[in-house]
Amino acid sequence: MNGWNAAVTGNVKDWLGITGDFSGGYNNTSGVSFRNYTYTFGPTISSSRNQTFRLFAHGLFGGFHDSASFGGFSGSGSGFAMMFGGGVDAKIKPHMAVRVGQFDWMSFRANGNSSSNNFRYSAGLVFHL
Secondary structure, eight states: EEEEEEEEEEETTTEEEEEEEEEEEEEEEEEEEEEEEEEEEEEEEOOOOTSSEEEEEEEEEEEEEEEEETTTEEEEEEEEEEEEEEEEEEETTTTTTEHHHHHHHEEEEEETTTEEEEEEEEEEEEEEO
């Protein structure tokens, strides 16, 4: 799957923040189109913002929405999502960093009994306000 990931973290202390994480993933294989969206929130702990490399870890909880279509048929579902992971940011300017890597284990549960477990890798730019 390819897609996007955006997150906002409000720091309560230099090492503790509350994160809102949003993502979308897309795949089109053999005529089957699949989309997955997540919206999760939770605590993030990190090393000092003043370091060249900043390590972080988070536990996020929220929801997901999946949809798939093939030919003239389509279906969708929503449920509970949780993610545990972390990564490293490399500072390039006082208010800018490169997210070298963020790795998350994701678990989706729908209807109380079905589940899907996956991994996600994200990278990109980080802006500190």
